[in-house]
Amino acid sequence: MNIKRGRSLLSFSEVPVRSSSGGYVVRVGSGVREMLGPAVEVAAPSGRCGLIADETVASLWYEEVAASLRGRGIDVVPAFFPAGETSKTRANWSALTDVLMDARLGRDSCVVSVGGGVTGDLAGFVAATFLRGVPLVQLPTTTLAMIDASVGGKTGVDHPAGKNLVGAFHAPAMVLADPDFLSTLDRGVRAAGYAEAVKHGVTLDAAYAGWLASHAAPLLDGSPGEVTRAVVRSVELKAEVVSGDEFETGSRKILNFGHTVAHALEAASRYALPHGHAVAVGMVAEARIGEELGLTAPGTAEEIRTLVTAFGLPHSHPAFARALQLVDLMIRDKKTRSGVVHIVRLVEFGRTGAADETTVPVPEADLVGVIRGLVLQDP
Numbered sequence: 571m572n573i574k575r576g577r578s579l580l581s582f583s584e585v586p587v588r589s590s591s592g593g594y595v596v597r598v599g600s601g602v603r604e605m606l607g608p609a610v611e612v613a614a615p616s617g618r619c620g621l622i623a624d625e626t627v628a629s630l631w632y633e634e635v636a637a638s639l640r641g642r643g644i645d646v647v648p649a650f651f652p653a654g655e656t657s658k659t660r661a662n663w664s665a666l667t668d669v670l671m672d673a674r675l676g677r678d679s680c681v682v683s684v685g686g687g688v689t690g691d692l693a694g695f696v697a698a699t700f701l702r703g704v705p706l707v708q709l710p711t712t713t714l715a716m717i718d719a720s721v722g723g724k725t726g727v728d729h730p731a732g733k734n735l736v737g738a739f740h741a742p743a744m745v746l747a748d749p750d751f752l753s754t755l756d757r758g759v760r761a762a763g764y765a766e767a768v769k770h771g772v773t774l775d776a777a778y779a780g781w782l783a784s785h786a787a788p789l790l791d792g793s794p795g796e797v798t799r800a801v802v803r804s805v806e807l808k809a810e811v812v813s814g815d816e817f818e819t820g821s822r823k824i825l826n827f828g829h830t831v832a833h834a835l836e837a838a839s840r841y842a843l844p845h846g847h848a849v850a851v852g853m854v855a856e857a858r859i860g861e862e863l864g865l866t867a868p869g870t871a872e873e874i875r876t877l878v879t880a881f882g883l884p885h886s887h888p889a890f891a892r893a894l895q896l897v898d899l900m901i902r903d904k905k906t907r908s909g910v911v912h913i914v915r916l917v918e919f920g921r922t923g924a925a926d927e928t929t930v931p932v933p934e935a936d937l938v939g940v941i942r943g944l945v946l947q948d949p
C-alpha cells in the first residue's frame with residue numbers, strides 16, 4: 571500500500587486482526603510513525619491523548635511523536651516512567667493513571683503507547699482501566715514489541731508472585747510498527763526480540779523459521795527491508811491465531827510456547843533476565859521436556875538451540891541448577907491448571923498439537939527431573 575509523503579510515496583503493509591471490539595490493523599513500514607496523527611483521527615478520534623513512554627524512549631522520540639499528534643490539533647499529555655521490566659508494576663499503573671486523571675482526560679481521550687513491550691503492556695493496562703477503558707494506539711519501538719507484544723490485546727503488569735499476573739484484554743485501535751525506531755535500539759535488545767519470531771516459526775511455520783536462520787545478520791543489523799518482512803510475517807501468524815481465539819481459551823495457548831519456563835526464569839532472576847532471553851532458553855527447555863516425555867520429535871530441541879544461537883541468544887541458564895525453585899514458580903504461573911503445570915505440545919519443528927491437545931500436563935516430578943538433566947546437558 572502507498573500514500574503520499576511530501577513529494578515521495580510512503581509504502582507499508584497492513585495486517586488485519588479480528589477482535590471483539592471490531593478489529594484493527596497493524597501497519598508496518600519505514601516511516602509509518604509519521605501517520606500517527608491521521609491514524610488517531612480515524613481509529614481513535616480524540617481531542618486529547620495521554621502519551622505513555624519510558625524515560626529512555628521519551629528522550630529519543632517523544633518530540634517527534636507528539637508533533638504528529640499536535641499537527642492534527644490533538645492535545646498531548648505526556649506520562650513517563652523509568653525504563654525496564656521492574657517498572658511493569660501496579661505502582662506505575664497507578665502513577666500513570668494519576669497523571670491522566672490530574673490532566674482531566676475524559677472518555678473522549680485515548681492512550682498512545684510509544685515503546686517496547688513493557689510500555690505496551692503497562693500503557694495498555696492503563697487504557698483498559700482508565701474511565702473503564704479508552705482507545706489505545708500502539709507505536710512499538712523494539713523488535714519484540716513490533717513482532718509480538720503490540721498485537722493481540724494482552725495488557726498488564728507483573729506481581730511479586732509472578733509475571734503478568736494482573737491485567738486485562740484490551741485490543742488496540744491501531745498499531746503502527748515502524749522499523750526506523752530500531753535505529754536507536756541497542757543491538758542486544760534488538761536481538762532479544764527475535765526470540766518471539768523464532769517462536770512463531772517453530773510453532774506455526776517451519777519455512778519462516780528457516781528464513782529467519784538465513785537472515786539473522788541483516789535482522790540483527792536492523793536492515794529495514796528484512797525487519798519489515800519479519801514483522802509482517804510474525805504479525806500475520808500471530809494475527810491468525812489471536813483472531814480465532816482472542817481470549818486464549820484454546821489455540822492461542824500455542825503462543826505460550828517456551829513461556830512456562832521463561833516466566834519462571836524471569837521471576838527467579840527478579841526480572842533482570844530480559845524476556846526475549848528467557849523465551850529463547852524456555853523454548854529449548856520445553857522442547858527437551860517434550861522429547862523426554864515422548865511428545866516431541868527427537869532432535870527438535872537441538873534445532874531450536876541452533877536457531878536461537880544464530881541470533882546470539884542464550885539456550886540455557888544457571889537457574890536450572892535450582893530445579894525445585896523453578897518448578898515452584900511454574901506452579902504459580904497463570905498457565906497452571908488445578909495446580910498442574912501445562913506446557914505447549916510441540917509435535918515437531920513447525921508443528922504443535924491439534925486444537926484439543928495444544929497443551930499437555932507435566933507431572934511435577936517429571937519437570938524437576940528433566941530440568942535437573944538440563945544442567946548436565948548444558949554445562
Ligand SMILES: NC(=O)c1ccc[n+]([C@@H]2O[C@H](COP(=O)([O-])OP(=O)(O)OC[C@H]3O[C@@H](n4cnc5c(N)ncnc54)[C@H](O)[C@@H]3O)[C@@H](O)[C@H]2O)c1
Binds near residue numbers: 626685688712723734
Ligand atoms: N502483551 C503481549 O502480548 C506480550 C508479548 C510478548 C512480550 N510481552 C512483554 O514485553 C516485555 C518485553 O518487551 P521489550 O523487550 O520490548 O522490553 P522493554 O519495553 O523494556 O524495552 C527494552 C529496552 O529498550 C529500550 N528501548 C525501547 N525502544 C527503544 C528505541 N527505539 N531506542 C532505544 N531504546 C529503546 C527501553 O527503554 C528498554 O530499556 C515483557 O514485559 C513481556 O512480558 C508482552
Ligand SMILES: [Zn+2]
Binds near residue numbers: 829845849
Ligand atoms: Zn513473550
